[in-house]
Amino acid sequence: MNIHIATTNAELAACYPVMRELRPNIGEEQFLSQVRRQERAGYRIAYVQEQDRVVAVAGFRAGESLSWGNFLYVDDLVTRSEYRSKGYGAKLLSWLKEQATIQGCEQIHLDSGAQRKDAHRFYEREGMSLIGFHFFEHLAPNKALQRDAPPAARP
Secondary structure: OOEEEOOOHHHHHHHHHHHHHHOOOOOHHHHHHHHHHHHOOOOEEEEEEEOOEEEEEEEEEEEEEOOOEEEEEEEEEEEOHHHOOOOHHHHHHHHHHHHHHHOOOOEEEEOOOOOOHHHHHHHHHOOOOOOOOOOOOOOOOOHHHHHHOOHHHOO
């Protein structure tokens, strides 16, 4: 089971059907441009392929903060529904932990929806701990400003 980083448009397009299971609000047309924008801030997509089919994907990025120091953040981690419980997610998460270590990260973090109880059991089984709550509020940002500004200038 080999893990690859999606770099070409064709590789990213092959990852989309799996990512759609976790992010159904992102249309296929929007997916590639969104990923390409996020790549400017260090976002990458890793994937596991079984024969000629992508079966699991992870979107991730390295960062640094006062609270966590150097960390790897997993934005997205999903296995195609018919391939779950076959070790693909565990292999991908293990690979992400290795990548974090290679990149000098001291921690790995991710958020998971409160309703995703099966995912929570998986993360705990893989050695991760529930440490807090995530709060949010919808805002009405200036979309044109966000897309056009360089990553460092975005709010």
